[in-house]
Amino acid sequence: QTVSVSATASHPIPTTLWGQMFEDISVTPNTAASLNAWSAINGGQISVVADSVPVSNSLPNSLRFTIPAGRTGQVGFANSGFFGMKIVASSTYKGSFFVKFPTVSSFTGNLIVGLRTTSGSTVVSQTVPIRGASTSWQQINVSLTPRTTPPSTDNQFFVTIDGAAASGQTINFAMFSLFPPTFKNRANGMRNDIATALAEMKPKFFRFPGGNNLVRSLVVPISCMGQTVPTRWQWNATIGSLLDRPGRAGDWGYINTDGLGLLEYLLFCEDLGMEPIMAVWAGFALGGTSVAQNGLQPYIQQAIDQINFVIGDPATSAPAARRAALGRAQPFKLTYVEIGNEDFFASDTYTYRWPAFVNALRGAFPNLSAPLLPFALPAASLIYKSTEFIATSNINSPVLSPNPAQWDHHVYQTPSWFAQNSFFYDDMPRNGVTFFEGEYAAISTNPNDIFGSPANGRLTFSTMQSASGEAAYMIGMERNSDIVFAASYAPLLGHVAGSQWTPNLIAFDTGNVYRSASYFVQKLFSTNMGNEYIPSTLPSRTGTVFWGITRNTATGEIVIKVSNTVAAQANLTFVLPFANVATSGSLQVLTGAATASNSPTTPSALAPATRTITTGKTFTFAAAGFSVNVITIKAS
Ligand code: AHR
Incomplete structure (x- = not known):
């Protein structure tokens, strides 16, 4: 296969493209007994x-x-x-x-x-x-x-x-x-080794606080856990002294202490240089309880207060004054607010909840910008790009009014589904509407039982096959990053001794952190983004090998990503139209057997290797079976 590369870029790569999604998930079930531990x-x-x-x-x-x-x-x-x-x-x-x-x-x-x-x-x-x-x-x-x-x-x-x-x-x-000593010595902070693994990914955004843990659950009997309107995640119960945080019966079958609360999330965003993508609770709890239209106002006000806690002016807003009293007078950066989570589970009521929330929030935050404050701030940090709020039901189904400008799309599927859907966004209209792939992961090899058990195809740890499928899909999102502004694998973290969901991007136990194959793919993409997309001969929509090309104008490098989603090696000849192309480049490659995975028993089965390869204006690259490759070449 010959791949002809264009001389000119088609669009800039959004700086937010690759990030992380966090919710309180996958710790230990059966903690209801008060003397547990x-x-x-x-x-x-x-x-x-x-x-x-x-x-x-x-x-x-x-x-x-x-x-x-x-x-x-x-x-x-x-x-x-x-x-x-x-x-x-x-x-x-x-x-x-x-x-x-x-x-x-x-x-x-x-x-x-x-x-x-x-x-x-x-x-x-x-x-x-x-x-x-x-x-x-x-x-x-x-x-x-x-x-x-x-x-x-x-x-x-x-x-x-x-x-x-x-x-x-x-x-x-x-x-x-x-x-123990925490990441950057933050109070109520993060476990150092886990936060370090997250930081190494160089994530560009952090989506929180859920996920189901914001709203509802797939796995816990409704009768026994926190899936009611009163036990929803509430920002104001997660801030301040630990004495003032009651905790809540979370949606995943255990008690959330809320020791990791809204302020800790925001500080972690700053510590890792991530933009927050913050969700507000949008009137839907459990597997079906929606607040009636005429009862939404208190929850809308709570969402306004939550946003004001993040960006408000302490002189005029009580939630912002609360933030200042906690030692943080300066507002945080906030550009993205998501209204709910997976509201396709209650799309019949999202038709009134979406307009009620979005109209009120747009009214309260016309630019969702940090207001000018009386104290000294660098000018650049005063006004942030205005944004639309992100809708979470199925894209245009039902049609919402006002029409969302941003949608959050989620998909959990098989490795081959991801490869076969690398063109998912190519046919979307270019009409100003943009997309956030807020959750995606190849979680099962069984298309008939995606959410089933390991005995029935569910993955416990991501594999080279699942990670290469995800990479094929990510190549598609990078190609379509004129309309895809952010994407995050989910879920992020799972304790190997007690989890409600597998696979997770990072597994951990008391002493160790296990970076998965999918983790390394996320890191390869996030640390090799480039800032503009360079069109090239398209891969076949029905093929098994996928590629995409970006350019880093700051370093003068062309970045070629290749995912081979099957066992057979694939040979690709790249034809670069640039006057000067280095005769050698750097290859970072993650490869292994289809079922290879990193786990407590095989912690280092998979890791990217770096080597120098021969490049030039025309060069042939052999992509190993089940591999994800990043080739970096100086070219001008
Ligand atoms: O990531 C795990 C769960 O999958 C999320 O909580 C939910 O949004 C989705 O259904």
């Missing part, structure tokens, strides 16, 4: 009680700890973390909790607070004095720096007290928090 040490009695004087209105329950009579030695309780705890020598673990005696006591003594192995060997501890005379809540902060690294991640946080000295005492505890 907690255990007693040496006969300590623990229970969860509705406290008559709780630590805060948002956190009405306490952990009640009673030291039975007759105990000797240290008595207490432990928490085993999130499937264990990685403890590393010389890292400082910051812990805090609240403590009070429910009734006055003459007791004075010490708590021992620390980290230990599950077999009970203390790794590091700190002594904290407490007094029974105090019946009001007192916050305890500890700073734990172990000198050794335990051999396994099977570790615990613990609190103990001398059993004989404290015999018969009852003590209440609340709002435990323990953090």
Whole structure:
């Protein structure tokens, strides 16, 4: 196959093209039991009680700890973390909790607070004095720096007290928090190794907070989880002191603490240089409950407040003043707001919810821009590009009024579906309407049971076959990036010991991060974007090998991407029309067997390799079976 390349670009590549979609998903099911992960040490009695004087209105329950009579030695309780705890020598673990005696006591003594192995060997501890005379809540902060690294991640946080000295005492505890060093040392911040993997992708945007976790669920019985209007994600319940975050029964079968809240999302966007694509809840919950048209106003106001928290002027907006009180007077950048998520599940009511929300939000934010503020800001950060709001039902089905200028399209399919649909956007009209591919992934090899079980074709980890199919589709989106302004694989993160959805872009456990084949494809595309698209001979719509070409005018490089979605090698001869073309270029290639994947047992089965290849005005490139390739050539 000969590929003739045009000398001139057809369109700029949107700077937002490749990014990330995040929602609280794929952690652990079965956490409804309030003492999940907690255990007693040496006969300590623990229970969860509705406290008559709780630590805060948002956190009405306490952990009640009673030291039975007759105990000797240290008595207490432990928490085993999130499937264990990685403890590393010389890292400082910051812990805090609240403590009070429910009734006055003459007791004075010490708590021992620390980290230990599950077999009970203390790794590091700190002594904290407490007094029974105090019946009001007192916050305890500890700073734990172990000198050794335990051999396994099977570790615990613990609190103990001398059993004989404290015999018969009852003590209440609340709002435990323990953090290892976080990414960029942010409070309530991200796990360093996971955030580093996300940062290495050089994502251009971050879509949050969902996904189903904003609205509804596919997998959890409606009766048991947070899929009601009152338990929807609410921005104002996710900000400020952890004492003021009640958490919620999330849509994926477990409790969201909301310790990762709106402000943390926004700061993470800035830390990684990503634009937020922020969703607002749009009046639809569960598998079918829509707020009636005449009842929408409070939810619309909540959406306006959410946006004002992000971009408003503290002098005129209470939510923005709240942001300023939390230490962030300057508005964040916000160009994209999505109204709902997958509202094709309630398209009959989206026909009134969409206009109600979009008209009100357009009225409140005519340019969705950061308002001019009285304090000093660099001029460029004052006004952001105006935008339209993003609709989430099926494209033009039903027809919405006002007509959305931006749609969010989602697809979960087989690897071959993605290859066969590399031309999905080519036939869309060029009428000013643009598209966000907010979720996509090849998740099953079984077209008849896409969302089924691994026994029936569902992928647990992405494979070279699924990743090359996704790359074919991404080549199509890059070609159509005059109308596709952003795209994100979904879901982003999944704990290997407890997930509701597979595959995820990145898998992790207590000690490790596993970058998937799809992760490497996303990273290859995002770190080799170019800034303009160069047309070339089109691949066959029904073929199995796909290519696309961009140019980076800053570096004077042509970037050729090739995805081969089958086992047979494909030979492509590129004909470049430029006067000067380097005789060698760089090839980054991800390749492997169709079913190869990175997992805890094969963590490094797949990784891109880089090598130099012969190039020129005309050169032939052999794309290995099941491979994703990025060729970079100096050309002018
Ligand atoms: O990404 C997993 C889920 O798939 C999202 O929460 C939802 O939007 C979609 O159905």
